[in-house]
Amino acid sequence: FNSSLEVNDRLLKICELLETNIPHYNWVGFYFRNGNKEELKLGPYVGEPTDHTIIPFGKGICGQVAVSNQNFVVPDVAAQDNYIACSITVKAEIVIPIFVNGKNIGQIDIDSNTPDPFTENDERFLEFVCTKVSEIL
Template sequence: MEFERILKVVQEIINKEGEREEKLKRITKLLKEEVPHYDWVGFYLVGDEPGMLYLGPFTGAPTEHVKIPFGKGICGQAAEREMTFIVQDVSKETNYLSCSPDVKSEIVVPIMKGEEVIGEIDIDSHQISPFTDRDREFLERIAELVATLF
């Protein structure tokens, strides 16, 4: 895993001409392909309805969670508290929205524009405890880059 190399590719994707949705999709595909323990990679975006996240571009298995209120599940908690959430074992989490029995852990990083949450990066893994501080720092940097698209 070469996080620095991947960050450069993400920056190139963001700098190229094109639609935001397509850029976000390319980023999800890149992350899933390049990082072995990233089994589902997607964006949830804040829409017109306050306090609600909507599923954006993703790479991985389809999910029934296309709309998540702030505070609900890991995604909703990360948005509500405006902070990165890492859950190394989702079976031990009481406020968890299950997408698949294969998912064992999750990291969610809010995307901020100024003081406001505008979306988040959500990553599921089929392994228990795969996420490190390097993952957190890497994904928080990607969130900063993605925020420039909004």
Template sequence: MTLETLKPKVTEIVNHPDLTTRLKMQGVCDLLQSSIGYYDWVGFYMAHATEPTLHLWSQAGEPTDHTVIPFGKGICGQVAVSNQNFVVDDVHAQDNYIACSIHVKSEVVIPLFKDGKNIGQIDIDSNTAKAFSQEDEKFLEWVNEQVATIL
């Protein structure tokens, strides 16, 4: 399944009238993780309202112990500070990487903005090195724009 063909499915989940915000976000995680072969773990981390920490709201893939991440720590924490996309072709080459699984080889983290403020991010881990392209970045930016409409 191509990234473009997933867009209507993402829109359908986000606009579902009978689901809570968290269930919609979980639905997006489940869809992406099950539909894209190299998206081995998909999660949304959201910024705490008053503390400089990210909190895992939803995820698909292997469970993780990393449910709270301080700003600046790991790839996710760096994106919370930089407000920029971060694509990591080889996680083992990163000094500030938080290992969630020994199988993860690459990662992409895209900030989620609401009214111009970085309020969270989508985090994708892959067990394939150099898994993510500019097409993935653009697609995940679009996903975050859709999710922002329900937050």
């Protein structure tokens, strides 16, 4: 049994570590499926507060990943039509799903103020982070 307070503490630490140590990670947060609803709910994050604490499945980059079960790398957010803007400073975004027992239960979402900063190294590294996260939930 993992108390959600302990889990949220650890998730917040992960956000802080990533945001502090990786210069092109400027907003780092977790979204999780909200119960059995077809929507995501914002979990621990670091960076500017966002109004988008609930995101319906299919909406925005995050909502699309909830449906596709695939990584989504966005080199230029201005080129996306299904995108939810949180801050005008954001240039790029990466979202990696988190799987528990093969089910997509949430995701890590990272915004960058640098244009086109994400490589396959970010994808492999963040997949590793998401696997570790799935083990503490």
